[in-house]
Amino acid sequence: MSQHDDKRRRLLGRLSRQFAYTAPVLALVAGGAALQATAGNTSTEAGFAPVTEATLLLASNHGEAEAEGEAEGEAEGEAEGEAEGEAEAQSSDAVQRPDGYTPGYSETDANPQELLVRGEELYYDTSLSTNGLSCASCHGSDGQDMGYKATFEQPFPHRVAMASDQFGMPEVHADEMVQVCMVAPMEAEPLEWEGEALQSLSAYMVEVQRRFAGETHDL
Numbered sequence: 001m002s003q004h005d006d007k008r009r010r011l012l013g014r015l016s017r018q019f020a021y022t023a024p025v026l027a028l029v030a031g032g033a034a035l036q037a038t039a040g041n042t043s044t045e046a047g048f049a050p051v052t053e054a055t056l057l058l059a060s061n062h063g064e065a066e067a068e069g070e071a072e073g074e075a076e077g078e079a080e081g082e083a084e085g086e087a088e089a090q091s092s093d094a095v096q097r098p099d100g101y102t103p104g105y106s107e108t109d110a111n112p113q114e115l116l117v118r119g120e121e122l123y124y125d126t127s128l129s130t131n132g133l134s135c136a137s138c139h140g141s142d143g144q145d146m147g148y149k150a151t152f153e154q155p156f157p158h159r160v161a162m163a164s165d166q167f168g169m170p171e172v173h174a175d176e177m178v179q180v181c182m183v184a185p186m187e188a189e190p191l192e193w194e195g196e197a198l199q200s201l202s203a204y205m206v207e208v209q210r211r212f213a214g215e216t217h218d219l
């Protein structure tokens with residue numbers, strides 16, 4: 001196998017991993033539509049509008065175009081850099097709490113309102129990603145809480161399939177999980193560890209976890 005073929009194979013592997021995120025979300029959107037059809041309730045349909053298949057397709061097309069351009073080998077050096085970057089992203093280094101880090105939010109107690117307000121704002125912010133998605137594109141707006149598995153009923157830290165499958169982490173704190181979603185489905189750099197963005201999004205996700213589990217929350 002030539003070096004070029006090898007690069008192409010790695011890039012295609014990366015692309016198919018991208019599809020692994022979008023597929024369950026599409027299934028979810030379809031499932032939601034079916035549920036609504038059964039209930040005969042058309043008035044809530046607008047609630048699903050922000051999570052459009054078009055958005056997600058756009059995201060995967062973007063990935064495809066990127067991989068195609070790279071596989072073309074016009075900028076071999078760049079493609080190589082990308083492929084290596086991808087290999088690094090699969091290590092947990094970028095998403096695991098670094099040594100000496102002190103979280104500025106709580107997973108056991110209530111969090112300050114200002115963190116929650118800021119966290120909610122960022123949750124809808126597509127500028128955090130490089131592919132046009134916001135957290136709400138996949139997890140739903142207005143408290144829909146989509147795309148989470150039953151493991152989300154446990155308080156943090158807990159096991160999350162995506163973190164364990166993609167990054168080999170047996171369990172994650174809320175901030176680590178935010179970083180996993182930043183690096184993987186959002187295709188972006190991790191947020192600054194002690195920065196206000198990560199701290200507010202994590203505080204917000206702790207409250208979303210409480211809401212998802214049917215517990216008292218501050219949202």
Ligand code: HEC
Pocket residue numbers: 021022024025123128133134135136137138139147148149151152153159160161162163174177178181182185186201205
């Ligand atoms: C392209 C879709 C997508 C986007 C965008 C996305 N996520 Fe996720 N998220 C997922 C998937 C898939 C899972 C995995 C569920 C699992 O494996 O249990 C997940 C899991 C999570 C979990 C873990 C739930 C648990 O069980 O603890 C949190 C928290 C989370 N996402 C937060 C975020 C935040 C915050 C953002 C925005 C910065 C975001 N996500 C953006 C798809 C997405």
